[in-house]
Amino acid sequence: MLYEEAMEYLQNLTKFGMNFGLGRITELLRRLGDPHRRIKVIHVGGTNGKGSTTAMLAGVLQCAGYRVGTFTSPHLHAYTERYRINGREIDPGRVAGLITRLRPHLEAMVQEGFEHPTEFEVSTALAFCYFAEEAVDYLVLEVGLGGAIDSTNVVHPLVSVITNVAMDHMDYLGNTVADIARVKAGIIKPGVPVVTAAENPDALAIIKETCREKGCHLLQVGKDVTWTCGGHSLRGQHFSYLGQRLYLPDLWIPLIGRHQVMNAATALGVLEILAGQGVHITENALKEGLSRAVWPARLELIGDKPPVLIDGAHNYDGALSLRHALDDYFPGRDVIMVLGMLGDKERARVVAELAPRARYVIITRPNSPRAGDWQQMAAEARRYLAEVDTVENISGAVQTALKKARESDLVCITGSLYMVAEAREIVLELRR
Numbered sequence: 053m054l055y056e057e058a059m060e061y062l063q064n065l066t067k068f069g070m071n072f073g074l075g076r077i078t079e080l081l082r083r084l085g086d087p088h089r090r091i092k093v094i095h096v097g098g099t100n101g102k103g104s105t106t107a108m109l110a111g112v113l114q115c116a117g118y119r120v121g122t123f124t125s126p127h128l129h130a131y132t133e134r135y136r137i138n139g140r141e142i143d144p145g146r147v148a149g150l151i152t153r154l155r156p157h158l159e160a161m162v163q164e165g166f167e168h169p170t171e172f173e174v175s176t177a178l179a180f181c182y183f184a185e186e187a188v189d190y191l192v193l194e195v196g197l198g199g200a201i202d203s204t205n206v207v208h209p210l211v212s213v214i215t216n217v218a219m220d221h222m223d224y225l226g227n228t229v230a231d232i233a234r235v236k237a238g239i240i241k242p243g244v245p246v247v248t249a250a251e252n253p254d255a256l257a258i259i260k261e262t263c264r265e266k267g268c269h270l271l272q273v274g275k276d277v278t279w280t281c282g283g284h285s286l287r288g289q290h291f292s293y294l295g296q297r298l299y300l301p302d303l304w305i306p307l308i309g310r311h312q313v314m315n316a317a318t319a320l321g322v323l324e325i326l327a328g329q330g331v332h333i334t335e336n337a338l339k340e341g342l343s344r345a346v347w348p349a350r351l352e353l354i355g356d357k358p359p360v361l362i363d364g365a366h367n368y369d370g371a372l373s374l375r376h377a378l379d380d381y382f383p384g385r386d387v388i389m390v391l392g393m394l395g396d397k398e399r400a401r402v403v404a405e406l407a408p409r410a411r412y413v414i415i416t417r418p419n420s421p422r423a424g425d426w427q428q429m430a431a432e433a434r435r436y437l438a439e440v441d442t443v444e445n446i447s448g449a450v451q452t453a454l455k456k457a458r459e460s461d462l463v464c465i466t467g468s469l470y471m472v473a474e475a476r477e478i479v480l481e482l483r484r
Contacts, residue, residue, distance in 0.1 A: 055144035058151040059131060065171035070224065072201040076161070076169045080177050081206060083157045087184035091121075093207045094322060097195035097239045098215030099232070100369050101249075101315045104307065104347045105215055108319040110192045112341030114138050116333045121188040123179040123204075125172070125196055128349055128473040134175065135182055142182060150178045172196050176203040190331075198225050200238020210329060211322050212239050212268075214248040215315065217255035218369035219398060233258035242266045245325050249273035249318045271296070271321050279317040281310065286353055286381060293317055295324050300335065305342050308381055309351045311373040316342055349472050351377050355483045358388075358457040362476050364469040366393065371402040374466055378409050388457045389464045390449050391433075392416040392471035395424020400432050406466070407436040412456055415442045416449035418471040446474045454482070 053061065081088055094109060096102050103124055113120045120138055127133040135142035154174060162168050169177070176196070183191050193209070196202045198221070217233045225232045233255035240246055240262045250256050251274065263270040271277065282290030288306040291313045293299070298320070305316050320338065327333050351374070354360045361382075365374040378387060389410040393399050407413055413433045417426040426444075433440045443449040453463045465475045 053148050053152045055148045058148040061151060061155070062131075062171055062174065065168075065174055068168050068170045070172075070197070071167065071170050072198075072224070074201060074203070074206060076167055077173045077176060077203040077206055079161060079166055080154075080157060080169050080173065081180065083160070084154075084177060084181060088180040088207050090184045091180065091188065091191045091207075093209040094190060094192045094211050094213065094326070095195065095204065095207055095209040095239050096192060096213040096215070097199045097236050098213070098250075099218040099220050099236075099367065100373070101215040101311065101318070102194050104312060104315045104345070104350060105213065105319050106192045106194050107347045108305070108316055108342055108345045109322060110136075110139075111344045112319065112323055112333065112338055113190055113192075113331075115341040115344070116331075116337035118189040119187070121183040121186065121191040122194070123176070123183070123191065124194045125175070126469060128469070129477060135179055137183075137186055137188060146182065147178070150181055154178060154181075170203075173203045195239060197221060198235040198238070200235050202239075205239055208241055209244055211325050212241060212244050212246045213318065213322055214239070214246065214250060214259060215318055216248075216250045216369070217252055218367060220367040220369075228254070230254040230258055237262040240266055240268055243268060245269045245271065247271045247273065247318060247321045247325065249314050271325065273314065273318045273321050277317060277321045277324070279313055281313055284308065284380070289313065291316065293320050295320060297324055297327070298335075300338065303339060303342055305345055307345055307347065307351065308353070309373055309377040310380065311376075312351075316345075349469065349476055352476075354479055357459040358454070358461045358463050360463045360465065360479050362472055362479065363464070363466045364472045365402070365406075365466045366468050368398045368401045368405065371405045371466075374464075375405050375409060378462075378464070382462050386411045386458070386461045387464050388453045388461055389413045389466065390416060390453050390475065391429065391467050392418045392423075392426065392446070392449070393429065393467040394418055394420060394422040394470070395426070399429050402467075403429055403432040404436070407433045410437060410464070412439040413437065413441075414449045414453055415440065416446050416471060417444045418468040419446065419474060420468065420470045446471055447478050450475050450478045450482075
């Protein structure tokens with residue numbers, strides 16, 4: 053297959069939906085020679101912060117001289133973003149070749165009475181084949197959704213990471229933080245050390261209980277390792293880290309938002325455990341790797357007059373972090389906000405957090421069948437301010453915001469990654 057044909061084939065697999073369980077991926081990987089067993093993995097789960105933590109872990113390991121793979125999802129603009137080695141995306145031709153090789157195995161499974169693997173299961177299998185063939189030293193593997201029955205959970209990692217636990221994907225994971233924590237804690241494997249920055253007491257209790265049951269050492273970020281925030285600007289922020297073995301003063305990350313310091317401390321806690329397992333990581337590699345961290349569409353600032361802040365705050369905890377960032381970095385500045393979220397999110401809570409911080413809000417529709425009654429968010433926003441419009445087309449919403457904004461204003465585009473990704477392309481094109 054050519055790349056375009058491979059993408060069309062993969063897109064067609066979405067008809068199999070979000071069918072959870074490890075049976076299909078386990079069988080598919082068996083037919084492929086179990087490539088996941090030939091890779092050293094750091095497994096990263098949690099509600100928010102997985103991507104940033106993954107990027108920082110990979111950056112440090114790369115600066116330490118290792119060949120590092122990352123598998124993340126979803127992508128912003130191109131499917132190839134999901135698979136990187138030392139920051140470089142997989143070649144489209146390689147994707148096409150791998151899917152061409154996988155296809156006969158998928159068809160054989162169906163002929164033999166197995167359920168057809170889902171699109172994400174095929175993507176996961178592709179990742180394990182690619183990184184095993186490329187002989188990466190380490191793979192930083194991001195959980196797709198949840199944990200226990202996510203297709204990435206076939207691995208036996210060096211470290212399991214649960215960044216945090218909050219309300220998200222309730223249709224699939226449960227309606228309480230404790231329920232969601234049980235699913236997230238499903239990535240914890242017997243004897244494998246665990247790092248978490250979870251603060252919610254119910255979530256933390258579940259994670260601790262699971263670690264006790266499975267004989268895992270638990271490192272709590274904020275308790276066993278701590279940090280102190282330093283100065284910040286729109287370029288990034290300084291902080292100091294006090295770990296179990298390390299004290300690192302005046303570190304710098306080119307990411308804004310106080311939550312990113314917690315993500316950095318989480319990454320450093322993981323790296324300390326890896327160092328204890330014999331992974332050679334110098335202090336310079338720690339500093340340089342963090343200083344190179346990039347994670348687009350998460351409090352990403354583009355241009356000026358007016359500046360545009362893009363953030364995929366797709367749940368309430370993400371909205372809370374965004375609100376803190378608006379107050380910390382743009383105090384007193386008027387905000388023109390473009391907001392679009394999927395129907396299965398806590399939209400009323402998100403609007404209640406963000407709308408009061410804006411002088412003008414534009415509600416738009418994410419390009420997804422899960423968009424639901426997207427205009428209902430406008431009624432929610434009008435409870436907090438008078439100037440609220442709806443513009444269904446994302447390009448139209450972005451251009452309306454830029455026309456409404458004065459040079460001294462801030463345009464903030466936030467919500468579902470489906471919407472934010474499209475808006476980001478439009479902003480980059482306009483700013484060129």
